[in-house]
Amino acid sequence: MHAMKLETYEAGKSFGDFRALDGVSIKVAAGTVHALLGENGAGKSTLVKGLIGYAPLDQGAVMLDNREHAVDSPRTAHALGIGMVYQHFTLAPGMTVAENLLLARGRLPWRIGWKKERAELTAFMDSMPFRLPLDRLCGSLAAGEKQKLEILKQLYLKRRFLILDEPTSVLTPQEAQEVLGLVRDLAHQGELTVLMITHKFHEVSAFADAVTVLRKGRQVGDALVADTTPDLLASWMMGEARIAA
Numbered sequence: 001m002h003a004m005k006l007e008t009y010e011a012g013k014s015f016g017d018f019r020a021l022d023g024v025s026i027k028v029a030a031g032t033v034h035a036l037l038g039e040n041g042a043g044k045s046t047l048v049k050g051l052i053g054y055a056p057l058d059q060g061a062v063m064l065d066n067r068e069h070a071v072d073s074p075r076t077a078h079a080l081g082i083g084m085v086y087q088h089f090t091l092a093p094g095m096t097v098a099e100n101l102l103l104a105r106g107r108l109p110w111r112i113g114w115k116k117e118r119a120e121l122t123a124f125m126d127s128m129p130f131r132l133p134l135d136r137l138c139g140s141l142a143a144g145e146k147q148k149l150e151i152l153k154q155l156y157l158k159r160r161f162l163i164l165d166e167p168t169s170v171l172t173p174q175e176a177q178e179v180l181g182l183v184r185d186l187a188h189q190g191e192l193t194v195l196m197i198t199h200k201f202h203e204v205s206a207f208a209d210a211v212t213v214l215r216k217g218r219q220v221g222d223a224l225v226a227d228t229t230p231d232l233l234a235s236w237m238m239g240e241a242r243i244a245a
């Protein structure tokens, strides 16, 4: 088991006088998929940009496996094993799967001892529950395969806490199922812990173990997914606006 537990305690962030995030305490258990839900402007990106160190939180604490860490830059976050996958791809389309993995580690594919790297990459791919051909050009992969490669890349970088920011928004429903199925399997095997931003209730109920709902920068709901319904999640997300509608 390599997956890490992540907790925040009273996390907060202001932009000038505006409190975008206030007193958010989440607990993401090791080896689980934890969904982060909320309307536009709820504070989801503010929280995860804090966790990855792009825009450090200005209040509260972040704990990994019960140890507090100051996540003050992406470099610090990466060194702690925290990674992020975005809705858009960050792959080099003219390079192969193998070359993209090497580049992620800062290795220039044309400057390496290829034979040794090849054996290591093959062993890595064989250890994964999902494989991609090492010699395929990334530009020729379907969108779902590209997103799987982004996730494999994070594992290749030894990231153990993965933040996914709307990872399925450019995928077909079929591809989305496959990618989230892979993510869930990796988490439940203990390889990863996942915090996933999504707007889609059906993805929460099918693939997440637990859920936190933010509204206007505050935490308004926390539950095991098994104890929720789409209606309950919607009422947390929209609050009084929904009752008025």
Ligand code: ADP
Residues within 6 Å of the ligand: 015, 018, 020, 038, 039, 040, 041, 042, 043, 044, 045, 046, 047
């Ligand atoms: P979400 O990702 O849930 O849609 P965000 O975390 O992006 O929400 O934004 C939360 C609130 O903080 C919004 O009201 C947004 O306008 C504000 N905000 C986010 N980033 C900044 C920034 N860099 N400067 C000023 N306000 C910001």
Ligand code: MG
Residues within 6 Å of the ligand: 044, 045, 046
């Ligand atoms: Mg956002």
